[in-house]
Structures are given as structure tokens and as C-alpha cells.
Amino acid sequence: MNIKKFGSIVAAATAISLLAGGVSATAANAATPAPQFYLMDGGDGSRLPDGKVMAWDDQVIASPGPEFADIDTPFVGQSDATSVGYFITTPGTENTLASWTATADGGFTPGTHNILQPNLSLSGFIGGNWASIKANGGTYSLGFAWVKNNGLTIANSGVKFVTITVQPGGAWTFANQAPVASNPPVVASAPLNTLTKGAAFSQTISATGTAPITWAVTAGALPAGLTLEASTGKISGTPSAAGAYGFTLTATNADGSDDQAFSGSVTVPAGAANANKTLQAWAWSDPTNLGQVTTDANGDATVDVSSLPSGTTHTIALTQPGDSTFAILAWGTVTLAGKAPATDDVDLKAAVTASDLWSLNAEKTQVDFGNVARDQSATKALGKVTVVDDRNVLKGWNLGASWTAFSNGSGDEIPTSALTLAPKAYQGYTLIDGVTLGSGTTIAQSSAVSTLPTGALFDADLTFKAPKDAKVGEYHSTLTVTLTSK
Amino acid sequence: MKLNKLVALGAACGIAIAGVGVATSASAEPVSNSYSLVGSDTLQDSMNAIINGTTITGATVRVTSNNKTLGNFDAFGSAAIQTKPTGAFFGRPAGSGAGVTALRASITGANYSGNAAVPARQITGQVDIARSSSGPGGNANANGLLAYIPYARDAVGFAYKGGDGSWANLSAAQLKGIYECTITQVGGVTVKPRIPQSGSGTRNFFLGAIGNPTLGSCVTDATGTTPENDASVLGDNELIPFSVANWISQANGATGINTTTASGVSLGSAVSGQAPFTGTAPNLVPNSAYYSDATFGRDTYLVVEYARITPSDAKYDAALANLVNPGVNNSLTSFGSLSSSVGAVKKKFGFLAPSSTNIQRAYATL
Numbered sequence: 034m035n036i037k038k039f040g041s042i043v044a045a046a047t048a049i050s051l052l053a054g055g056v057s058a059t060a061a062n063a064a065t066p067a068p069q070f071y072l073m074d075g076g077d078g079s080r081l082p083d084g085k086v087m088a089w090d091d092q093v094i095a096s097p098g099p100e101f102a103d104i105d106t107p108f109v110g111q112s113d114a115t116s117v118g119y120f121i122t123t124p125g126t127e128n129t130l131a132s133w134t135a136t137a138d139g140g141f142t143p144g145t146h147n148i149l150q151p152n153l154s155l156s157g158f159i160g161g162n163w164a165s166i167k168a169n170g171g172t173y174s175l176g177f178a179w180v181k182n183n184g185l186t187i188a189n190s191g192v193k194f195v196t197i198t199v200q201p202g203g204a205w206t207f208a209n210q211a212p213v214a215s216n217p218p219v220v221a222s223a224p225l226n227t228l229t230k231g232a233a234f235s236q237t238i239s240a241t242g243t244a245p246i247t248w249a250v251t252a253g254a255l256p257a258g259l260t261l262e263a264s265t266g267k268i269s270g271t272p273s274a275a276g277a278y279g280f281t282l283t284a285t286n287a288d289g290s291d292d293q294a295f296s297g298s299v300t301v302p303a304g305a306a307n308a309n310k311t312l313q314a315w316a317w318s319d320p321t322n323l324g325q326v327t328t329d330a331n332g333d334a335t336v337d338v339s340s341l342p343s344g345t346t347h348t349i350a351l352t353q354p355g356d357s358t359f360a361i362l363a364w365g366t367v368t369l370a371g372k373a374p375a376t377d378d379v380d381l382k383a384a385v386t387a388s389d390l391w392s393l394n395a396e397k398t399q400v401d402f403g404n405v406a407r408d409q410s411a412t413k414a415l416g417k418v419t420v421v422d423d424r425n426v427l428k429g430w431n432l433g434a435s436w437t438a439f440s441n442g443s444g445d446e447i448p449t450s451a452l453t454l455a456p457k458a459y460q461g462y463t464l465i466d467g468v469t470l471g472s473g474t475t476i477a478q479s480s481a482v483s484t485l486p487t488g489a490l491f492d493a494d495l496t497f498k499a500p501k502d503a504k505v506g507e508y509h510s511t512l513t514v515t516l517t518s519k
Numbered sequence: 520m521k522l523n524k525l526v527a528l529g530a531a532c533g534i535a536i537a538g539v540g541v542a543t544s545a546s547a548e549p550v551s552n553s554y555s556l557v558g559s560d561t562l563q564d565s566m567n568a569i570i571n572g573t574t575i576t577g578a579t580v581r582v583t584s585n586n587k588t589l590g591n592f593d594a595f596g597s598a599a600i601q602t603k604p605t606g607a608f609f610g611r612p613a614g615s616g617a618g619v620t621a622l623r624a625s626i627t628g629a630n631y632s633g634n635a636a637v638p639a640r641q642i643t644g645q646v647d648i649a650r651s652s653s654g655p656g657g658n659a660n661a662n663g664l665l666a667y668i669p670y671a672r673d674a675v676g677f678a679y680k681g682g683d684g685s686w687a688n689l690s691a692a693q694l695k696g697i698y699e700c701t702i703t704q705v706g707g708v709t710v711k712p713r714i715p716q717s718g719s720g721t722r723n724f725f726l727g728a729i730g731n732p733t734l735g736s737c738v739t740d741a742t743g744t745t746p747e748n749d750a751s752v753l754g755d756n757e758l759i760p761f762s763v764a765n766w767i768s769q770a771n772g773a774t775g776i777n778t779t780t781a782s783g784v785s786l787g788s789a790v791s792g793q794a795p796f797t798g799t800a801p802n803l804v805p806n807s808a809y810y811s812d813a814t815f816g817r818d819t820y821l822v823v824e825y826a827r828i829t830p831s832d833a834k835y836d837a838a839l840a841n842l843v844n845p846g847v848n849n850s851l852t853s854f855g856s857l858s859s860s861v862g863a864v865k866k867k868f869g870f871l872a873p874s875s876t877n878i879q880r881a882y883a884t885l
Binding site for chain 1: 572573574575577578579580581583584585586587588799800801841848849853855857858859860
């Protein structure tokens, strides 16, 4: 009885056993190291092609991703950083500011500690010994860093750099940065040729994909007497035993792997009791009528199993046509080679980030009420007061104001009650939910909501009323705006 | 956790307190170790940002030249400036015309006097680029020795204080009459025209746009030193030519000083049916329809010696040529769209891309 992959199966009238072929999981693709940032054209934002020879004054910017759409994504920094340094330096000295060969200053996106599109053009380095780099060339790290401590210390967000090679005179190239296309192996879905006990056999299984590809049996076992050549996929030898077989070959390269199940049987002697009969064929496990078949003189029948799913094992049974009792005359199992239905898990991940900003800024440094006649009032705006609460852990806050008595330097004082404060939102700003205006000496308060890095903007009308009996002269007070976390 | 911020309060009972507490310090003017720029007030703020470095677009933008910094000198400030190491102190060129004059003197070796407070002296090699808010005009010459290279597109309107609702839109003919003093009232309100000092590119462009009036006697500062683009100079019911880009940049907080919030001042339109800008401060956006107006829209320029940007000339300076070449990324005259581009900064300062990148030559002789 011959059992062939895919289209047909021959089931013996006598019971035979077939081995189920295993299916292995596909290994994850091997990771290709990505650069710490990508060098993009400073004019159109496109990624610089690998191998491009740059002029010293060509404009380049850094981007966290390789595509044009990535250039508007900033490099996110932490709040301990106070400034940005660009550098060209000897490899290995990136984290030592004092060792940087050439330097330039950068800046954060206002209100953040993030760096957007840092311009790393070599002609823009105005500090350090850039002239030596240009004159003598060499291999350097080109990058930028979050720094603190007046530019003396690398901040928590660290450094990012890529390797460049400068030629004497200033032309330069950079380490390859084009993403390498993943090309994992795909095993050709060719059936294994017929195996006959005692007959020499040789067949090479092929696969597409980036070389080198290695081969291994990852489930089941090769038919006895055959061996696999791991470097070529060649299966060869002389089958030493009759019987069913089932095994899975896995092809692997640097980008991933693919597997293919093979199964079948070698020729099995069959009795003649059922020779030359018309019988009903069934797929057993999931009852499927496979039609009628006719056995040959040896009792072998060819059953078309093309309608059955591949990649799994089926039981094939033969009964007398019209037998309502389904008395089985012969049966066998077969594993149809091919890709098994596979599932895989995709981890979904979304990291909520915050700028971790917590700041207060009152724009004006002085409010002048001008001349105020006795028993008269003057009102002036405090000016924009910006509260930024985008801390990682939001707690809410109170924004208050206090002020000292007005004094004229000659010992005369106007009490604090001469000044009143009426909070309001800064012109053009709409209060967000959770933030409310206060009264008295409270300008505003907030529940645990984020102002985002743009902040909440307040103002207040300050009204100064000169006491009826105040001595004439110039009086001064100091108003303190205080932001207190809840 | 507390954060404190102090605000000084001052009040006078019957005695005036001088000064405003929020004044911005003047821009630093370091000596340049490469090229120096002088001239137009209209262009100075955007160029200060580009040359000294800014993050106004979110990205750091700074134009340098071959690893050296540039020196951009304001139109107003101290009477004298020194642009190059060991170079002469000379009168600060106050405006487009003075900037070009200083550039010419820097080329020819003629004595230059920027203002009466500083004696005229040679300034050879002390000025490399002049900022000009107007084109070469009558000095255009196909074989000219200076090159006017488009920098950005601006427009001119007028700032006014007081008046009535009709002052928001005044035609060129009305404005001409106002400056000739034949129109003395608008909307029933007596109008007083003001004019920036004579070296102002904005003044010259504005007067040309409204038909080159002969300034009447009511323009009392016709020969004065009124600065351009400073709305705080306006008294009640006065108006003055104003760069729209400069108004926008001040209102948006791009510049250090904002005179658009001076009490009662507004920017008027000289283009029928078109407002100079849209939006509200600090998010004003130039109205391209106003800027494209053939009369009140204007390209602004950087002016250099033509020979220094001509490769076949012995005076050719490749670094300077690149610095003012609109086709070179990150040049002073480029107008890219990336956040890290010079063009993005110019937009923040109220400019649009120039209508052309063609160089105009001017001054057959210097």
C-alpha cells in the first residue's frame, strides 16, 4: 500500500499503524542591533543612505527612528537634565564630558527635557578641537547627551551616539543604519519521494531565505536507515524497515525558522482478502465521506484525501458500501504534511509616560501701581503665572499668594489689607477639569490631574487702595506666589 | 513640596514710579569670529534667534559657518559697535539703508559714520552681510557689485493707537493723504502720522507702497530718530508703518520685547479685505493673502558683495557663499519646513517664504 502526501492515500485492508508527524513552533526572529539614532538629511528629513560620503558642512539631524515620520518624535529625557551637549569624541569616551574632542550646545524642546531633531552637522561644532578632527580624520563617536551640573556631568538620560569615520580634510562616512530586511527561511512544500525498503534514497529539501540555513529534525524521527545533512537539507540512505513514518524538519537562519512535517509509509504487504473490491472510504476522526474506492489485486486501495486539512493526522477507514453498521474492514492513519494551523501570542504594551515636570513661574518680576491718590484704588494684573504639574505621580496642588506690608523705607507702612487679589484664568486660557480658581489668597487649586507640560495659566487682578491717611511717598511690597503639593 | 516665585510690588502715593518691571535685557553682541551682519531692525530678531541659537520651534536651530559663530548686530543699542576682533568701533548702522551703506564702506574702505556720536572712520572688512527689509529699488543694476538675496517674505501695515473702527482698514490713497497731511481726520478723529527714521527699510517700503507722498508738515519726525516696529512710540490717535512679521513675532513672544501690548495699539490693514494675520496672540499666523499682495507684501534680503559669492572671482569666499545660498540646507536664506530648519524659525517670527530665490544685483559703483 502506498500512502502519498497530499492528494491521495492508500489504506491497507489490514490494520496498519502510522506515526503522527510532529509540528514544531517557529522560533522568534533573531534581533538585528539598531543604531542608537538615525542620521537624517537636514534639509528634507530623509534617512541618509548607507555608504554616502558626507561633506564636512553637510547638514544632518538625528532621529529616533529610520523613517521620515519618525523625525518629529523627540528623544525623551528625564527631569534631572539641565542642558544638552553635542559631541564628537574618541570611541569609549562618550560618557566623559571632559574628554569630548569637539562640542556644541543644544537645547530642550521648551517646557520639556526632550531633544528634537538635534543638528549634528560637523561644521556646527564650535567648541573643542574640531579642527584636529577635520585635519587628521579618524574614527569617532558622534552624538548628544543630556547633561547637568552646569554641563559637567552626564544626566540620567545619558548619551546617544553613532560611529563615524572622518577622512583627513573633513569628508566623512557613518556606520550602516539602513534597517536590514528580515528574510527568514520558508521550506518548500514538496512531498517526500516514495520510500521503498532496501532501495537507496536521496532527496534534498529546499528552502528560501538568507543563507546560511541549517536543518534539523525537531519532531518525530527519520525513517530507519536515513540521515539528514544539517547544512544542506539532504535526506539520504536506504530504508531498513517497512512501516509508517512521521517527522518534522526545521530550517533555521539568522532571521528565523520554518518547519515542515513529512509523513507517509513505505510499501506494506497486504492480504488479498479484499482484492478487487469496491469499498466506502471514510475519514474517521471527523466523519467525512471520501467516496468509494476499488482495491487492486493485492488489496491496496488509493483514497483521495485532498479534501482533508493538511498539517494534521487523519484516520482513514474502509467499510462495505451501504453498511449502516459501519463495520470497518481496514483502517489506517496518515499525517498530511504541510503547515499546521498555528497560533501565536502578540503582547500588547502601552507605556504611559509623563514629563515629570513640577514647576511654577510668574512672568512679571514687578507690578507698578503708579500714582494712587489717597482713598483711591488702582488695579493691575499680576501677569501670567504658569503652573506645570505633569509629575509621574499626580497629587493635586494649591496655588496661593501672600504679600508683605507696603513700606516706604522711612518706617511708614501700609498694611497688607490695602492689597486685594482677584484670581482669574490667564487671557486665552481655559481651565481644565479638576483645576478651579480660588479666592482670597488662594489663586487656584487642583485635584490630581495633569496640566500637561504646557501648564495651567493664571492671572489675578491686584487692587491697591491707598489709605485715606497714608503718608505720601513710594511704597514697596513683595508678593510671593506659592505652589504647594497636596 | 513648595515652589515660590517672588513678584515685587510697587505703589506710589502721589509720586510716580519710573520704569517697567518686565523689560528684557538687550541682546548680547559678541564679537564675531567669522562674519558680521548689520542693518534692518525688521530682520534683526529672527536673525538673532537663528544665529545665536533658539528652541522656539521645539528643536535647536543655530546657524554657524565652518565651526565659527556669526555676529548679528541690532539696529539700535549702543552708539558704536565692534564687529570683529581688534576691529574698529564704528557707528551702529540703524536700519536697512545704513546697513547697506556700512557694507559698501566695508568693501571700499571709505569712511563710515553710523551716527553723529561716533566719528567717521574706515571699517574695511568689518561688515560682511547687510540686513535689508527692502529690495535694491532704484539701485538695481544688472552688473551691480552687491547681491540682494531673498531672505523671507514680510508685509507692511501700520500700527495705530486710538482712532475709531474705521482705522483698522485704510487704503493706500488714504494713507498717502494722511502722510501728505491733506487728510487730517479719519472717522472723525484727528490723525497724526508718525514715521520711522530715514534709514528704515520699513519706512522706505511703506512710502513707496502708498505712492511716494511728499511728507507734510504734520509728520513731525520725518527727519527724526523714531525707531521702527516699536508700537510704544505711539501717542493717542497716531499711526506709524509697521512690519507685519515684526508685529506677529512680538505678539507671539518670539522676540524679547513686545510693544504690541502697549495700551490701545492695534495693527491696521492696508490691503482691502485682508487682515494682516489670523488668530489671537500668542498664536498669530501670517495671512498669506496679505503677504502676497503685490503692493504691501515684500521680500526681505540679505546683501553681500557679489564678488565674494561668485566662484570665478578672486574674492570668492565659499563659506560666505554657502551661508547666504538659499539652496544650502541651514543657510541664512534657506526656508525648510523641518522643526530644525531655519525656515521654521522664520515662520515663528511671522515671515513666509520669499516669492523668489533669485539674486538681484545692485550698485554699479560703490
